[in-house]
Amino acid sequence: MIDRTMRASRGLPRREVLPLDGDVSFADDVRAAAADDFGHVIRRMPLGVLRPASARDIAVAVRWAADTGRGIAARGQGHSTFGRSQVDGGVVVDMTGFDEIHRTGDDRLTVGAGATWRSVLAATLPDQLVPPVLPNFLDLSVGGTLAVGGVGGTTHRYGMQTDSVCELEVVTGEGRIVTCSPRDNPELFHSVRAGLGQFGIITRATLTLIPAPTRARRYTLAYPDLGRLAADQRLLLGEDRADHLQGAITLDAGPDGDARAWRHQLEMVLFHDLADLPDDDAVLAGLADERAQAQIEDMSYVDHVEAFDRFTELVRSTGEWAAPHLWWLTFLPGSAADDIARAALAEVAPEDLGTHGMVVFSALRTSRITTPLVRMPDDDIAFTFNLIRFAPPGPVVGEYVDRVLEQNASLYRRVLAAGGVLYPVSALSFRPQDWAEHFRDLWPAVREAKERFDPAHCLTPGYELIVSG
Ligand SMILES: Cc1cc2nc3c(=O)[nH]c(=O)nc-3n(C[C@H](O)[C@H](O)[C@H](O)COP(=O)(O)OP(=O)(O)OC[C@H]3O[C@@H](n4cnc5c(N)ncnc54)[C@H](O)[C@@H]3O)c2cc1C
Incomplete structure (x- = not known):
């Protein structure tokens, strides 16, 4: 069933009816697909799947999740292996429609976070340009790899994919739409890249390009x-x-x-x-x-x-x-x-x-x-x-x-x-104490950024970085 509201469903009170430009599906097959991923090990059934038409839709849904104590997570191409984009009883945001791509400078490309690296490449190659680092598998989403880092065969020279991003548009856990870069809102920029979806849902990314090899x-x-x-x-x-x-x-x-x-x-x-x-x-x-x-x-x-x-x-x-x-x-x-x-x-x-x-x-x-x-x-x-x-x-x-x-x-x-x-794309059960060990001296800053950008702890619960309650 397709709906344009985060609506009174499954016992949710009436005041939770929220107008959206996109759709929310409560259909069993759509929810079941969002309860699975490439790992096929973890299964968590969401309440509904949002297909946003705008960043505003995502902001509305995030605020709703924060207010109602539910979880919300973006899903790019669903290639994580351990339920990281799944949300038990919450909202999965299907990013696949967020795939617009346009050039924003001689060596820059702005892409919707749901675009795949294959479509990015198709857009840049006619101008003899490419992103410095590509994953082996081109059908991963831009948001999906920027949420974890993004390693490729050229990482030894250019670093991670997150190292060649110059600007992001993000919906924070408070439902604010914020543009961030090394100059503007740098704390958010440095938290969201490889931030495991904990501090914001990336809606748009501006990528640096380099000349394409022949x-x-x-x-x-x-x-x-x-x-x-x-x-x-x-x-x-x-x-x-x-x-x-x-x-x-x-x-x-x-x-x-x-x-x-x-x-x-x-x-x-x-x-x-x-x-x-x-x-x-x-x-x-x-x-x-x-x-x-x-x-x-x-x-x-x-x-x-x-x-x-x-x-x-x-x-x-x-x-x-x-x-x-x-x-x-x-x-x-x-x-x-x-x-x-x-x-x-x-x-x-x-x-x-x-x-x-x-x-x-x-x-x-x-x-x-x-x-x-x-x-x-x-x-x-x-x-x-x-x-x-x-x-x-x-x-x-x-x-x-x-x-x-x-x-x-x-x-x-x-x-x-x-x-x-x-590399946190692994199929491995990780609890907060494991994340503390993983981030070591960065852990206090990670916790602080979580409180600042996602105070209700609604974003991307599948990593179990913070277990509330
Ligand atoms: C066949 C295959 C090949 C791979 N090759 C590589 C490789 O070469 N290099 C590499 O680094 N990794 C590789 N990976 C791992 C891959 O990068 C990660 O699993 C990645 O997260 C998957 O991207 P996705 O679009 O499928 O994301 P999803 O599985 O949909 O999401 C993964 C995580 O990112 C979050 N997320 C997704 N979109 C957004 C967004 N817009 N904003 C914030 N958070 C978001 C999700 O909530 C979830 O937590 C590979 C995986 C597979 C299955």
Whole structure:
């Protein structure tokens, strides 16, 4: 059922009828879709789903939630894995209609927070411009990745996606529509970027753009072990040799089709135009890869940034895309990353990762990340260390979910003790004391910003950052 009011429904008193330009749906199928996400583990049924026509609609709904003691959260593309955009008995704001895009300067683009990175790219490429950092998967929403940080293959050079945002329009937890930037309302700007939806719902973002590369020369290098994969990434970072850098550890299929040996691989890309082809010998000089296995491919920049689509096609075809995804993502301190990762992987059995599961192990410079709420290990270099898990297709028994969630928790304790930090898109039960440990010295400021911008604690309850009552 579609309605234009936050109305007397399910026992809500009459005075809660609020006029909206957009729609609210109370239909069971719409609410059920908003009670699920890419993780398919947590399910929390909202009261209704708002499809806002304006920031004002979101402000009205936020004020209503704050006044009635309910929760409210934005939902971009629903790719979080642990119920982070879900709201039990509250309002989910479907941001997909908030997707307008327009140029606001030579190197600036203003986008609705519900736009996907794929549509951003489609809008900028005709002008030979691109955002400095793109996620692997282009069908994530701008608001969804800015709420967590946004890592990509160029993060080692340009930081997180939140580092190249110059202005945001936000609806705060008090239902105020506020524009913020490093100059205007800087406290809100610094809180909302990677702020896990705790301080405001982003309605619009102005992004900085850089000149678009034309071509991508991709070097896929094999390594006999984790140590050499890590060492070469440190070397490449030190010389700033790669434009795109992504390490991966996968499980090879054994002779009987059973997956079983770890395979270590580095994908390094140099952008160029054809007049300026990289010298392969110079690019590969001094690297310790198994050179006979090196693959070099030249492709358009677009083919490069869309490469992940081929992987998603594969896992869609096997049914793994629709199965539960208990993804676990962290950053390890660079100086000890190989030891920590090796010890952690000793606990992971092939079936815990899944047939097409993989481990991401990529180096970045922590100094390139300037967003205050993005937590990084206390080291010059950090490695992303992510378990991209795919449950077996078909009905998944609770035993798998329970076991893998337990493993996520125990691996996290191990990584935390070794100086690593969580990337908060992980499938992991986190309570306020865990968030306090995560934010460490920033925790008092996080609490203070919460009281200031969301005093009723109505925004994005799915992170369980603050448990009221
Ligand atoms: C296949 C796949 C590939 C991925 N690749 C990458 C990657 O390369 N790099 C990376 O960094 N991450 C990656 N992720 C993780 C992803 O960035 C996060 O899960 C992201 O939050 C999902 O975006 P979404 O639009 O689906 O957001 P949703 O799942 O809809 O929302 C995620 C969280 O953000 C909040 N949120 C959404 N929109 C807004 C808004 N407008 N204002 C405030 N809060 C908002 C929600 O309330 C929720 O808490 C990947 C995830 C998947 C499933």
